[in-house]
Structures are given as C-alpha cells and as structure tokens.
Amino acid sequence: MVEPNLLHAPILEWYADNARDLPWRASDATPWGVLVSEIMLQQTPVIRVLPIWADWMRRWPTPKALAAEPPGEAVRHWGRLGYPRRALRLHACAQAITDDHGGEVPDDHATLLALPGIGEYTAAAVASFAFGGRHAVLDTNVRRVFARAVRAEEYPPTSTSAVERRLAEALLPALGAARWGVAVMELGALVCTARAPRCADCPISGVCAWRLAGKPPHTGPARKGQTYAGTDRQCRGRLLAVLREAHGPVPKAALDVVWDDAVQRERALDGLIADGLAEVLPDDTYRLPQS
C-alpha cells in the first residue's frame, strides 16, 4: 500500500494553491450552510448549486426559518436543481433540528446520520467540514482518487465497499482530517476527473498506481447508463415544474398538457403525491405540499 505521507503533503499543498473559493467553505459559513450545501451537492455539480444555495441561505439563514415554512416552499425554491425529494428531506431535516436539537445542527456523526436526507457521506461531510471532526469522507471523487492512486483501478466499485472504507480510514491523518478530506475531494473534482483526468497537473502523478500501471481502462461490466427521455423521471419533472411555477392550485388540465401518455402521466402524478411532492385538493386541483 502507498505510504500515506507520499499522498498527504502533495495533495494538501496542491489544495492550498488550487482550492475553489466556494461560499460554504468561507470562514463565516455556518454549520447549517454547510449542511444545505452538502444536500444540494448530492449528484449535482457545484456550478448549478451556487445560485440556489445563495438564495436559500438568504431566505432561510437558520433551520428554524426553513422549518417555519410549508414544505412546498422548499420544493419551489429548489428550482431545477433536480431530485426534488432532497428539498423535502432538507425541510424535514430542518424541522427535526428545530424540534429535537434546539435549532442547532448536531456535530455528532451518528446524530446527523439519523436526520432525514443525511446518509453516510453527508453525515461525515458535515461532521468534518462544519465541526472539524475526524471522519472518512467517501464521496465519488474521493473513491475515484483512491481507486486510481492506490488500487490502480480506473474507477471504484459500483457501491462503496468495506475495503474502501478501511483504506480511507487508514489514510486519515491524525490532525487536519477535515482539510485532508476536502482536499482529496477537490483533487477528484478538478484534476482526477472521471472522463479525462489531467494527470499532467496532478500532484501525486508520480506515485499514482493507476498511472504507473499505464492507466489500464476499466474492465468488467459497463456501468449502467441512465436513460432519461421518456422515463417516469422526466414526466415527474415536467409535472412538478408546472406546480412550482404556479402561484396557487392548478387544474388537472394544466398537468395533462405537459405529457401525452396518460397512463404514464397518472402513474407519475400518483408517485409525486405518494412522495409528498404534490397535493390534490377536493376540487381536483393540484399544488405543492402545504403540510
């Protein structure tokens, strides 16, 4: 295995010179701001999160402020970030923080993990980045960097394995784990990218196992591509966009016009309602959830 010290110094120095100036990394960022950013960044590029996050934090600077609003307002201001269930869960998360934690974002990993919308990665990220805790932060970037640098694989496994977790924990420095975590993430996001890694700019190219092995391409089953056109997801997106942009309840006809296939449309609408992303009123009009 690679000596941790061969990785630590070069990556930390690289980060010092190349870190992006992101608002949730600013010295005045609150734990709530960090938490909001982490939820928004799930499966979503930084560039698209930036404006939504700024608006969100201006509107709801604290968990309590968000918890005081109907969940539909969270969904509305989520805009076109994607995966709007995250907005619902972030709202539920704000309510739980308000009701069960005195309005303060918990600093403890296990407590964070129990909150809606927060899984293993996000709990580690918030505990680490907002509170300086020592946790292995295993996102897609970190997993890819370690897969390449240490295991000589182009891509990490489909799902996070115990082997990866042990490796990440073994590489955790005694001090400054939070900075280390964000530095590796940043390296994966900017240099050790999925598609066309910029090895010429990489601070650990000299010790990277994958590069030293001649950058062998990924072997094994092709990773599942996500089709989108014509799916229920696309249909749900269309329907929800109508509700988001409306100021009050909309008649069903307003939903019918955005998707031709009636069977699929009904299924998608039922799904939105079941997920709590939409409500039906007795007069058969539809709106974002008020409760």
Add this chain to the structure above:
DNA sequence: TATCCGTGGAG
C-alpha cells in the same frame, strides 16, 4: 443489493 429518484453541461 438493485433500482428509483432530475437536470443540464461537457466531450
């Protein structure tokens, strides 16, 4: 564990 859950930019 495999599948579902949005959206849009890059190559």
Add this chain to the structure above:
DNA sequence: TCTCCAAGGAT
C-alpha cells in the same frame, strides 16, 4: 447528436 455523469439517499 448522444453518452456520460455530477459532494448520494431511501427502500
């Protein structure tokens, strides 16, 4: 154009 995939989570 079309494919890939981006700071995952819940079931």
